[in-house]
Amino acid sequence: MIAREWKCRVPDIHSEGFTAYLYETGIKDSSTTPGFRGAQIFRRSLAGKLELTLITYWDNLESIEAFAGTDISQARLYPEDEVYELEPELSVQHYEVIEHQFSAEQRG
Template structure:
C-alpha cells in the first residue's frame, strides 16, 4: 500500500468551504480511480491560517499515475483553488505503508 501526502494552507475563513471543495475535487476524483483504497483529511491551525493535509491510500504507484499523471511527485491542483486563497504544496510525498492497524 502507498500513502500519498499533500498539504496546503488557507485562511481560517475558508477552512470549511475548502474542505468541502476538496471532497468534491481531489477526494472524489481519487475515489473514482482504480486502485484507490481510501483517504484522510487532517486540519490544524497555523500562523498562516489553517493547514490541510490530504492523505490518500493506493494499491500501487501505477494507480497513482492513473490519477495524477506521469510525474506523480507534482501536486494535482484544481481551477477553483485560488478562490480559497490556497497556498498549496506543489510537491507531494509518497510512503510505503509498513503497518496499518486501526483500533476503535
C-alpha cells in the same frame, strides 16, 4: 500499499468551504480511480490560517499515476483553488505503508 501526502494552507475564513471543496475535487476524483484504497484529511490551526494534510492510499504507484499523471511527484491542482486563496505545496510525498491497523474500539 502506498500513501500519498499533500499539504496546503488556506486563510481561516475559508476553512469550512475549502474542506467541502476538497471532498468535491481531490477526494471525489481519487475515489473513482482504480487502485484507490481510502483517504484521510488532517487539519491544524496556524496563525490566521488552516493547514490541511490530505493522505490518500493506493494499491501501487501505477494507480497513483492513473490519478496524478506521469509525474506523480507533482500535486494535482484544480482551477477553482484560487477562490480559497490556497497556498498549496506543489509536490507530494509517497510512502510505503508498512502498518495500517486501526482499533475497532472507539475511545471517548
